[in-house]
Amino acid sequence: MEKLKFGMIGGGKGSFIADLHLKGALFDGLGELTAGCFSRNREKSLEFGRAMGIAEERIYGSFREMAEREAKREDPIDFVIIAAPNNVHYACAKVFLENGINVVCDKPLTHYLYEAEELKRLAEEKDLLFGVTYTYSAYPAVSFMKKMIADGKVGEIRLVKAEFLTDNFAIPNEQLGKSMLWRLDPEVAGRSTCCGDIGVHAQNLISSVTGLEMEELSADLNVIGENRVLDTNFTATVRYKSGAKGHIWCSNVAMGKCNDLNIAIYGDKGSLSWSEETADIVVFNELSGCSVHYRMGTSFSSIGGSQMFRLPAGVSEGYYEAFANIYRNYMTALRNKKAGKPYEVNYPDVNCGIESLRFVEACLASSEQNAGWVTV
Amino acid sequence: MEKLKFGMIGGGKGSFIADLHLKGALFDGLGELTAGCFSRNREKSLEFGRAMGIAEERIYGSFREMAEREAKREDPIDFVIIAAPNNVHYACAKVFLENGINVVCDKPLTHYLYEAEELKRLAEEKDLLFGVTYTYSAYPAVSFMKKMIADGKVGEIRLVKAEFLTDNFAIPNEQLGKSMLWRLDPEVAGRSTCCGDIGVHAQNLISSVTGLEMEELSADLNVIGENRVLDTNFTATVRYKSGAKGHIWCSNVAMGKCNDLNIAIYGDKGSLSWSEETADIVVFNELSGCSVHYRMGTSFSSIGGSQMFRLPAGVSEGYYEAFANIYRNYMTALRNKKAGKPYEVNYPDVNCGIESLRFVEACLASSEQNAGWVTV
Amino acid sequence: MEKLKFGMIGGGKGSFIADLHLKGALFDGLGELTAGCFSRNREKSLEFGRAMGIAEERIYGSFREMAEREAKREDPIDFVIIAAPNNVHYACAKVFLENGINVVCDKPLTHYLYEAEELKRLAEEKDLLFGVTYTYSAYPAVSFMKKMIADGKVGEIRLVKAEFLTDNFAIPNEQLGKSMLWRLDPEVAGRSTCCGDIGVHAQNLISSVTGLEMEELSADLNVIGENRVLDTNFTATVRYKSGAKGHIWCSNVAMGKCNDLNIAIYGDKGSLSWSEETADIVVFNELSGCSVHYRMGTSFSSIGGSQMFRLPAGVSEGYYEAFANIYRNYMTALRNKKAGKPYEVNYPDVNCGIESLRFVEACLASSEQNAGWVTV
């Protein structure tokens, strides 16, 4: 079976996020890195590309050049990974789509909702697959919880809670490194730090697990820390179309918290909870005082969808494997599509990106009205 | 040292809450049960009183009769414990205060704020000690956290979160016992089930630990479950006078949760968290990725105030001992006051009851305005 | 219902263990302290006794005097609590039994097995009830596990593990307080520190939960820490009569451990585990990767014997309540016996004390033979 060929925008030496994308895309041996634009500096791009063993003619100095020249080749890349800064996502995704090349883009998809919607239209017009890497949606625990809900174990959902707590910005600006500081800068980060960057993971997690659709929300964005203009903390109360109530709390100033993304779902039959900090365990309750702790692993793959489970219970897997899950599913879909076979969109796609932007824009609007209710 | 004499309103066979009060008041051997009105039914009152070894003349058929006759004795009770249903608290406390008898009352203190304020005025006029049994405020962990904050370990408080989650009403009304059903009945329970009954514990816990004063709040009360008129779930966003942000979530329909009262406080130097379900442990963070777990016990009594710690670390203590702590502190104050010595109000008092009613009334008002902001 | 009258040996101001006994015996209002010998110093004994409100004629200067004089009264105490130092237990229990008075004694029962056996014979001859306060055996979790095993949930037991880890003696002798130092002194503590003092709790816990009978064991006692002659750490491998294998590890030098008494039982159908440091939770497994966490509370009282459960799930109870459980059960038995009714020995009794001494003597013998196998 021939490997898919892919290109990458961004990366270069020391890029944390691009390395994650690359390792994820290579993990299952389904694809190979064939082209790229790894830096706006042509020399640096060349240097990194060569180290990766890419033919020199396919190492580019701009994403525009890359999109156009790849599109004209007989053997163009099958898809491109966009792992460049957020403010490049829109323009970059657009040009690849226009040139008929499938896209996987890091989140947040764009700065504005209308941009994301435009990308979606473009992808549909051109009949292209568009993935967005909501990493946490590809943890085994997420597919497990989804299945438990589908199987009726939770009953009708009444309440949902999600939190994403970190202390990235709990310290003063002066003590922050470059790789963090840009997130506080409206020019690069957009209109929100906390809601736009980590809030969307919490929102996407709720959506991935429950499928609930938001109706209206009330949000309070807080700028905490000196010399800051963007929110570093927020709470949102959400009313879902089904009547379920939700609340979301995310913070970049929760001292001592590393990456505490967690969710709890309460229904009229049972409840489920999970935290990324104990990623292997899903807790289920249906009886007061009795919690059932499922340790994720291949033995439960029949419950949660075999694809997402890679290792036996008790053997840790995590973030890298979640990236690999997204890419494996995306590439499998792409391969099937190329072969004219039916395929499944079992990876986070452009619609997830759009839903997040709806959420962020509603939160911003609500907060400007002193946490008034805003239709999503 | 002579024991204090106390009376009790409520109780009788099988009363859960009155048994807790009684065991707490007797735990340290500082007082003895000398009088009481244990039931509105004089026969039942007599029966229980006799079993407790009380002289027949001091077993009463109504609290009014008891207050008046005790006040006229040469050896009246030193204080009365009010462990009767919520709708009796106000009238009962009032008559004892009017007759010059000190009071310890179960929470919630009254149905209306003005009633609580009247009781406070009365207690002050008569120079009486008025305790209100916020049990959780007397856990060793609470005094520990208070001291950590006082010692500057947390720095300036930025965020506070408290939750109180139970599944008491997660099942349909038909499956509930009598001892639970009255809490859903506005006639007995007052204007709120969730906020008024367990919400006040969350609010009091924040207040006990941090001392933060509420400025305004936005609350959303939800009536979840069929054939119900009072809230069984609510969220509140609180803005404190200091600028700190708070949010509170309480629920009676969180399937699988028994009694999960928890708190987290995030400052610019460190953070603290605690849950009643692991009552022995307080977690402190000041550095990302490094959590310090303090196991409560007498070895830390110097940090948290020696009074609240009864046993060495690693040996469980809990709810009964918290009641005992409140009563020990209250009785010690009363004894000192009687002896004309200085005394400390190191127990939850009438002001705590008033603060809770302010909170509940603000939540009700906000919720009626679709979660609009209301000054507390 | 009249209260039982009891006396106490030991105690006095500041005695930790005697205070626990006293609070436990008074907790449920079934008895009253009527006599005592609280110190070898008559003055101190009098002082404490008066503070307790005991009639002066029943405050004694020696346990012998007390036993003899109480026995001659028309209204003698119903039982005596022995909370004096270990090296007094034997002589003290003996004289009370000889005078026809029921006994509750702290553990370890005696220094030598033959002494304990003599006490048992005496109690039988005189038809007296003899309790020994193995506190941990009276936790709700223990009765819960016992019932789960009786119900066949675990199947045939294959493996048992128990540990009791503390760091009482992890620091040098010079840093130890008086209340700890005597445990290292063979004159007072007897032949063993670790095995005799905490090892017996681990052994009794296994016995209480599983009922397994020891056949032979191999033990290695280690004297860890400078200037010590008694063991402060030991491991034992036990072969039970049923064929089950056991191992026990106890330590006084496990730095950072407070009171980590824990047990795990593995059968051919399921397994159970519990730790005193999370006393409210029993974990049950019957399926790989799926742990059921039961939070102890009255809702499970039907599973584990309603007597031991006092509070709803999620509300902490612990050490004091375990003492209270032992005394309530002991006093209920005694009351029934006095009334000529059938009674249940549902408290740890003299046989538990004997079994522990068998265990300790076998461990000492094995360790002297370089951990050779010794029949228990």
Next chain:
Amino acid sequence: MEKLKFGMIGGGKGSFIADLHLKGALFDGLGELTAGCFSRNREKSLEFGRAMGIAEERIYGSFREMAEREAKREDPIDFVIIAAPNNVHYACAKVFLENGINVVCDKPLTHYLYEAEELKRLAEEKDLLFGVTYTYSAYPAVSFMKKMIADGKVGEIRLVKAEFLTDNFAIPNEQLGKSMLWRLDPEVAGRSTCCGDIGVHAQNLISSVTGLEMEELSADLNVIGENRVLDTNFTATVRYKSGAKGHIWCSNVAMGKCNDLNIAIYGDKGSLSWSEETADIVVFNELSGCSVHYRMGTSFSSIGGSQMFRLPAGVSEGYYEAFANIYRNYMTALRNKKAGKPYEVNYPDVNCGIESLRFVEACLASSEQNAGWVTV
């Protein structure tokens, strides 16, 4: 920088362990799979090799043929990965070493100690690098604990405990799959199931973390489960040369346990503990009642050796990444060695394999003498 070329023995479709080796060796892009013998069936070997994109001439039907023909090429593989069944390890490693090819072999290295020692001599004679994949030794937590000990945080080690508990064989043989059954068969598995297969991980973990050298041990191997001849459970008490005491308990019949490999180290200054089931957290204690929980992550890389930490704290990594760590370190050493540069043996090597076999042989000998003491 050119990639290293490696070959593989074993694997083929559906091989769990070979897939782990392959993903680990490819993870950091330092090498490529260039040759292999993936099955004893030449057709199957060819099929898998082709799917991997290997040139047909380098897909072999026997490991002997592969070793000899690769050795004669101008561009031979740099090293071979042996991921075939245990009973092939010795012969296979031997022939590659004899042909001058570096080796990475799965554990256990061989069936007999003398075989392992012969392989070591051969590797030294030929100046070849010999890795053995003790996966757990490459977790970030292990290097963290090692460094904490080296920094004196634990002081002199007094006690060490390690456990490896699974329930692989808690069910009857009839219910076991093929991939498990061979481990019970002496012909394939060798002389021990529990001690030889998982016991060595516990022993290696102690050795990796503490560096303690065994002096003598007493072990009790238990054959639990019907129709079995090899041990499925064992305990060992170990006396280390330094005077430290150790005990190890491993089981294949611990119902409900998935993969609970854990370690605790107690010194005279502090203690450390870790469990694979919560692989991200190392607990450190130096004060009674106060546990410091370090969440592994790049922020602590300075403490634990930066190489082993790949992701920030709070983001899970695990088993795959541990394989990748071993291969990255091995290949970095190999690359440096090829270039004539100094290199570090910071991966588990043949000496680890030998130490494990010493341990297993001592356990077998001790158990045959009814758990008598045996010099290691």
